[in-house]
Amino acid sequence: MLRTLKCPVIALEEHYWDNELAARFVGAEGVRDPEMLKRLYDVGELRLSEMDEAGIDMQILSHGAPSAQKLTGTDAVDLTRRVNDRLQAVVAANPTRFAAFAALPTSDPKAAAAELERTTKLGFKGSRT
Incomplete structure (x- = not known):
């Protein structure tokens, strides 16, 4: 006899855009x-209601492309940190509905490794770059 089990539906690689990061990309790279x-x-009411309509229990949020991999220099490191901090706040506000993959400043491998370590300590599940 087959039993129906209630398994959570988790959507991976669900993109969102941070306002500050997205403002760096216009023209052909921007969404129109x-x-x-x-x-x-949206990482609030609209997204949550659409998740409910689709039967999605949790989304793993990641920064949509283009993202931090297109940035260079110390600005990339600082901006990526701010973007990840804001995403962590989104997850903290809805921890049963959202988890996150970090953005990394890949133009600086040492900084990227440090940011991955920092964000995993904050509860990020990894990175999507």
């Missing part, structure tokens, strides 16, 4: 569709 932009920027 207003509906898509609305969904990329």
